[in-house]
Amino acid sequence: MLSNKSSSDFLNRQQNRIHAYVDQLLALLVQAERPAERPAERPRAGLPRLKGWRFTLSIGRSLSLSIVDNELGDVYGPPTARDSLGGGIYLIWEDDRRTSTTLDRYTVMNFEQCLKEWRALSFTELYGPDILAPGIYPEVAMLDEAILPLVEGDTTLFYRILSQGQRELQANGALFVDASTNASLTTSYICNSKGLNLSYSSTGFSFSFFADSLYGNGYSKRRLCPEGEVEVVLDDIKTMLPFFKQEGQFVSRADRPALGTASPSDHPAEPPVGDSVLLGSNVAVSFVSTFLLSNLYGSRVVNGQAAFEKGDFLAKKAVIREDISLMLDSLRPYEFSAGRLTGEGVPGGRVALIEKGRLNTPILDLKYANLMGLPPTPAGSVYMEIANQPSPDGAVSHSVPSHMAEAVSQRKSLPELIRQVDHGLLVYVLMGMHTQDGTSGRYSVSAPRSLVIGQGEFKGVVKTTLTGNFFDNLNDPRTTFGWDPREDNPAMLIQCQASTAQ
Amino acid sequence: MPEPRNEKFRVAEYSETLAAILRRADELGVYAIARVQDSQSRSLSLSNGRLETISQAMLAGVGLQVFTQEGFTSFICSDEINPAIGRELVETAASMAHSGSGFATRPSRAVFDLTPDGVATYWSGYKSLDETDYPELVKQMTEANEAARRYGSHLVVRTQLSLTDTHWRIVRSDGTDLSFDQPTSLASHTITAIGSASRLPVNLGATISGADDSILLQPASRNLWELRTRNAAHLATALTDAPLLPASHSNRGYKLILDYALAKGLAHEAFGHASESDVMATSVLGDHGKMRLGEQLGPDTVTITDGSILGDYAYQPISACGKPRQTVNIMEEGRLVAGLADLFSAEKAGLVASGAERVESYRHLPLPRMSNIRITLKDPAPFDRPFEEITPLELQARLIEIGYIKEGEPCLYLAGYNGGQVMPKEGDFVFNCAAIYDLSLAQPKLYQPAIFSGKILSVLQSIQGGLGPLHLDAQGHCGKGGQNVPSSGGSHSFIVIAPNEQIFVGGR
Known part of the structure; x- marks a missing residue:
């Protein structure tokens, strides 16, 4: 169904433009490393020389088209093209003062003036990192040439996908359809004064549909979707939408005195008591991001603003159940998180932030790696791994390594998890997660469209408020995981207080 | 095209590009709304008295909406602002807009009913970034961070300042050409208190906002921020051991x-x-x-x-x-x-x-x-x-x-x-x-x-x-x-x- 046309002219033009810019910038920076010999002729006379620098620079083009409230390509979602060139630069001056600022399309032509302004912005950075020597950077697939014609301006595929989705979803009961498609091409450079000079190009392609603001699904990778993917997404929405259109009833455990009052605990030794709530994988990810990941940034750990302290990592403190690991991975082919290196020049890779329930390392840039006394970490996305249920090495479209095949086949699927719930809820949409304080683990969020599950089947929707402590959930032996083969992270079945608001 | 009258507007530089955009739109028979942004911002942050970063950012570019006579539309933008690029943007945008005509796209002809809004500039009168004394702001923020930490015995305080000076110029095919500035400033503490009994941390914020550095330099504003900081510090400390609300x-x-x-x-x-x-x-x-x-x-x-x-x-x-x-x-x-x-x-x-x-x-x-x-x-x-x-x-x-x-x-x-x-x-x-x-x-x-x-x-x-x-x-x-x-x-x-x-x- 999808075009596989290859076009590299546009890519070449983009690459040539950024090559020219980078060449000029490199020459100017090398010149700024030398002392100003003839002050009268040098606009940068009086400035100290640079003793180190690094920069990242990207040139990009993206194209998009949307449906907003059933209107395809109208003024709120028209065919849209965006071009940009920009990046960031970090300078170390001769006197060890530092400057951190942005690069734009005009930096090179105004370089001498910029240099003066950058010096004026410089500051003494305690524990400021040195420039990293070049390393070995892993290869990871990020470019799909089949996307290039879309980026050049051919919107035919966009219109075709969106028209098909709108037609099929409306024929299956959707009153209002919202949808979007996007394709992008980016060429990036990462260079530094110690000889790092690496460039790569990457593409992106995504589409998503949402029906009646109730339920949605989509695709988002660095390569064009495989044949049949649009149909898979639409079939899922068509299957799920009717369940969201039935009013349901749910009696919370808190409202059933005979079963005991819910009592979320702040102490991991006391497992939470409450209702069975199945967090869809996207919702589970938002919990992990808000309450776990936010406490794993090196700057927050070192500065005492996280739930975990520096010593906790050095002591490999157990903080969650021992079968759960949290991995940071930049090497998954064609994922948006894929990257060969960070902007500081740290090679891409895969590292456990939490390994078998124990803190392993925070997410560390060079500065905070020095302060922690640990190696810097790669960029990338986080993935949960459950012992005996390893996370997928990519989405459904990626093959599972043979040594993992048996374990993966033992994973509990999301439908299996749903079938084991006698009385509970399935949550795909949350409101208010961004208002939570992630450090305590405590949550109080609204789930306006919770699907009631009774004896493993959907029984309509209710509005609920979920209350609990996510650290308790991650320590609770009853928490279980279910995998949707199209998702990178598992759905989670937890126990928490679900209060209905009729 | 007439120049905006106030020389302080950086977006006055882009007259030639905007004229080229409107001229090319007219040649192609499409209506154009072009908006140029030229934004400068500076920020600094401190953690527990240590200066973490001072950074500046610049953002300049042009966004362009075009409408065909039937009302089909598209949007294009670029950070490259010159007449040649401006003409290219119009051509690409016009082509994309026409592509909607073959589908069930709802046209919008509202722009053709607009009455022109003339040529004018709207200057807020607030201080620009060039007029801002950064060493003084670093000193003020360092003092504020130290003062915040004194409101409790186990407080961790992250302090941030953001100053943005954005200039806009918006032109339309009907001759409208309006420029204005949009200055913002925001100073904030994020105060973390660690419970003495529970050991659970609580984060609370204390902010003050406005249009320039007067949020720090004017005594009334500064005092207000200090009061908010004191309240946030005391509340964060009290919350570390506060119970959950009963059902x-x-x-x-x-x-x-x-x-x-x-x-x-x-x-x-x-x-x-x-x-x-x-x-x-x-x-x-x-x-x-x-x-x-x-x-x-x-x-x-x-x-x-x-x-x-x-x-x-x-x-x-x-x-x-x-x-x-x-x-x-x-x-x-x-x-x-x-x-x-x-x-x-x-x-x-x-x-x-x-x-x-x-x-x-x-x-x-x-x-x-x-x-x-x-x-x-x-x-x-x-x-x-x-x-x-x-x-x-x-x-x-x-x-x-x-x-x-x-x-x-x-x-x-x-x-x-x-x-x-x-x-x-x-x-x-x-x-x-x-x-x-x-x-x-x-x-x-x-x-x-x-x-x-x-x-x-x-x-x-x-x-x-x-x-x-x-x-x-x-x-x-x-x-x-x-x-x-x-x-x-x-x-x-x-x-x-x-x-x-x-x-x-x-x-x-």
Whole structure:
């Protein structure tokens, strides 16, 4: 169904433009490393020389088209093209003062003036990192040439996908359809004064549909979707939408005195008591991001603003159940998180932030790696791994390594998890997660469209408020995981207080 | 093309490019709206007295919407601003716009009915970044960070300052050429308190916002920030050992008291978004796509207004489509009288366009958005104590004194705004507070924050009264449509919400 046309002219033009810019910038920076010999002729006379620098620079083009409230390509979602060139630069001056600022399309032509302004912005950075020597950077697939014609301006595929989705979803009961498609091409450079000079190009392609603001699904990778993917997404929405259109009833455990009052605990030794709530994988990810990941940034750990302290990592403190690991991975082919290196020049890779329930390392840039006394970490996305249920090495479209095949086949699927719930809820949409304080683990969020599950089947929707402590959930032996083969992270079945608001 | 008259505008440099864009659009028979942004910003951050970073950022580019004679449209943007690129942008945009004609795309010809808005500049008069003394600001922020840490024995304080100086120029095919600046400043502490017994950390913020560095350098503003900092530090410390709100308090008979920052959240999340014209087809404030103008949806004491205020964090005098932004009473004495309407959906929603279009940057499409939204109540009860100095006990006493609550009556005071979210199509909203006090007890009891959720129409009908003067500086950011724009607003010092089964405070 999808075009596989290859076009590299546009890519070449983009690459040539950024090559020219980078060449000029490199020459100017090398010149700024030398002392100003003839002050009268040098606009940068009086400035100290640079003793180190690094920069990242990207040139990009993206194209998009949307449906907003059933209107395809109208003024709120028209065919849209965006071009940009920009990046960031970090300078170390001769006197060890530092400057951190942005690069734009005009930096090179105004370089001498910029240099003066950058010096004026410089500051003494305690524990400021040195420039990293070049390393070995892993290869990871990020470019799909089949996307290039879309980026050049051919919107035919966009219109075709969106028209098909709108037609099929409306024929299956959707009153209002919202949808979007996007394709992008980016060429990036990462260079530094110690000889790092690496460039790569990457593409992106995504589409998503949402029906009646109730339920949605989509695709988002660095390569064009495989044949049949649009149909898979639409079939899922068509299957799920009717369940969201039935009013349901749910009696919370808190409202059933005979079963005991819910009592979320702040102490991991006391497992939470409450209702069975199945967090869809996207919702589970938002919990992990808000309450776990936010406490794993090196700057927050070192500065005492996280739930975990520096010593906790050095002591490999157990903080969650021992079968759960949290991995940071930049090497998954064609994922948006894929990257060969960070902007500081740290090679891409895969590292456990939490390994078998124990803190392993925070997410560390060079500065905070020095302060922690640990190696810097790669960029990338986080993935949960459950012992005996390893996370997928990519989405459904990626093959599972043979040594993992048996374990993966033992994973509990999301439908299996749903079938084991006698009385509970399935949550795909949350409101208010961004208002939570992630450090305590405590949550109080609204789930306006919770699907009631009774004896493993959907029984309509209710509005609920979920209350609990996510650290308790991650320590609770009853928490279980279910995998949707199209998702990178598992759905989670937890126990928490679900209060209905009729 | 005439030059903007004020030489301070950096966007005056782009006259040649904008002229080329309009000329090429005219040649191709399309209508163009071009907006040039030239933005400079500087920020600094400190953690526990240590300077973490000083950084500057520049953003300049042009965004272009074109409309064919049939009303098909497209959008294109680039950070490269010169006449040749401008002409290319028009050609690409025109080609993309025409591509919609073969599909079921709804055309919009509203731009062809616009009346020209002339050539003008709107200068706020606030200090530019070039006029700002950064060493002095570093000194001030370092002192503020040290002072904040002295408000408790185990406090960790991260302090940030952000100054942005944005210049806009918006031109249209009808000859409109308007320039304005949009300065913002924001200083904030994030205070982390570690519980002595629980060891659980609690984070709270204390902010001050405005248009330039006067938020730090003017004594009145600086004192206000210090008071907020003191309150946040003390509250964060107290919250480390505060219990969760019992389920029995969640709603069902509890009167609610909201401070003005939460009232701004209520106005913004529960009401403002539902009054925006682009969502009227599905909004609870709409009926068959038209806004329910004339309907009595709240008590006759309630008026809700949105409008830009000079010097405010959300100041914007001109819309992203080059129309002067109107101050709009959305609700007057409980009756729905107007919406926040952009030129593209105003007519369809049965509204008059009010210049409500806003964008995050030149890279974004305009959407109708709020600026400063406020709830005002008829005959609010006087409460002349400075807001930052009012304790929960004093509030409780005043509420009893004026008869809003009786001694022992179930009543929760929700303090401090921690963000919110709305689904205007369903009428659901949520927002979070920093703390909850039970005012039914002789000594108000502190509880952990909990999500406050409800239905838009229910909460409007339950606004019972207000106390104290208006405060309109509750600052925030709005993320509608994935675009982050400054927002602000407020109300009287406190507003009172009558008990309502549709309003829910999440507890345990």
